[in-house]
Amino acid sequence: MTNELVIATKNEGKAREFRELLAPKGITIKTLADFPEIPQVAETGQTFEENATLKATAVAQLTSLPVLADDSGLVVDALDGQPGIYSARYAGNHDDRRNMAKLLRKLDGVPKDQRTAHFQTTLVLVKPTGKKMVTNGYVKGLILTEPRGENGFGYDPVFFVPAYHQTLAEMTEKQKNAISHRGHAAQQMLENFDEWWDQA
Ligand SMILES: O=c1nc[nH]c2c1ncn2[C@H]1C[C@H](O)[C@@H](COP(=O)(O)OP(=O)(O)OP(=O)(O)O)O1
Numbered sequence: 001m002t003n004e005l006v007i008a009t010k011n012e013g014k015a016r017e018f019r020e021l022l023a024p025k026g027i028t029i030k031t032l033a034d035f036p037e038i039p040q041v042a043e044t045g046q047t048f049e050e051n052a053t054l055k056a057t058a059v060a061q062l063t064s065l066p067v068l069a070d071d072s073g074l075v076v077d078a079l080d081g082q083p084g085i086y087s088a089r090y091a092g093n094h095d096d097r098r099n100m101a102k103l104l105r106k107l108d109g110v111p112k113d114q115r116t117a118h119f120q121t122t123l124v125l126v127k128p129t130g131k132k133m134v135t136n137g138y139v140k141g142l143i144l145t146e147p148r149g150e151n152g153f154g155y156d157p158v159f160f161v162p163a164y165h166q167t168l169a170e171m172t173e174k175q176k177n178a179i180s181h182r183g184h185a186a187q188q189m190l191e192n193f194d195e196w197w198d199q200a
């Protein structure tokens, strides 16, 4: 069996975090940047798991390699769970600054104790044979009224984690990975990875 895993993402921030999270496995990691001919997979599902499965399955078929896909988003309580699966296309097409600006506008006037939210990541691992593994991860926080910090990506600058008195964008990548939705989902995946990898 090949020693390569493709991460089915066009998001450089995710790809960076996965390289760090998967480093202990000693697997050769590729991303969609290595397969420029693969088109964007339409995220037509109604859930994180459906969308991650669509991305993973399409790329496994096209590459004949094992694939990991991540579908993730920000779930805001005061907005009835929005932007949720629409996080990447909330204000525009993958424009982090406009997405954050729209979020802050929607939460204008909402008091601090009602600005609760969580990030969710659903990870789907799929082999070309169809063998699949799914894990989920979460992190709880509060949406600030203005961005803080330069690290990370997406909504990180407005996502404050009370236990650490920092936004995700104020943490190092290692700190973020230790507590984030993606970090938790990846840890769970890694616990069962060898069993999945060794099966047909
Ligand atoms: O740790 C995170 N820190 C901040 N923001 C985050 C995080 N994790 C997901 N997010 C946001 C970014 C994007 O607005 C959406 C994911 O959308 P999602 O479709 O899963 O990813 P994407 O389109 O950027 O890349 P791709 O589908 O190629 O993997 O949630």
Ligand SMILES: [Mg+2]
Residues within 6 Å of the ligand: 043, 088
């Ligand atoms: Mg996407």
